Amino acid sequence: MIASVVVTFExxxxxxxxxxxxxxxxxxxxxxxxxxxxxxxxxxxxxxxPKELETVTHHLQDHPQVxxxxxxxxxxxxxxxxxxx
Numbered sequence: 001m002i003a004s005v006v007v008t009f010e011x012x013x014x015x016x017x018x019x020x021x022x023x024x025x026x027x028x029x030x031x032x033x034x035x036x037x038x039x040x041x042x043x044x045x046x047x048x049x050p051k052e053l054e055t056v057t058h059h060l061q062d063h064p065q066v067x068x069x070x071x072x073x074x075x076x077x078x079x080x081x082x083x084x085x
Contacts, residue, residue: 001046001047001048001049001050001053001074001075001076001077002044002045002046002047002074002075002077003044003045003047003053003057003071003072003073003074003075004042004043004044004071004072004073004074005042005043005044005045005057005060005069005070005071005072006040006041006042006043006069006070006072007023007040007041007042007043007060007066007068007069007070008039008040008066008067008068008069008070009039009040009041009065009066009067010039010065010066010067011039011065012036012037012038012039013034013035013038013039013040013041014034014035014036014037014038016065019063019065020034020041023043023060023063026056026059028045028046028047028052028056029043029044029045029056029060030043030044030045030046031043032044039067042072043060045057053074057069057071
């Protein structure tokens with residue numbers, strides 16, 4: 001499953017390259033573009049199941065510089081249909 005989220009930071013994202021690098025090092029998180037002067041950054045989370053998605057989302061929410069994590073879209077892909085399809 002794949003989720004699109006928008007992470008809102010306490011400060012402008014271009015002032016926080018270390019935080020973005022730290023979050024980007026997580027294997028299930030892909031960081032979108034950080035526009036100068038903006039505190040919001042789109043991200044993609046890839047997870048095997050809803051529990052794992054929740055865990056990664058909480059990982060983002062628990063970061064001290066993160067104000068909000070807004071889930072924009074979740075795609076539930078049924079792998080068994082692809083295998084049996």
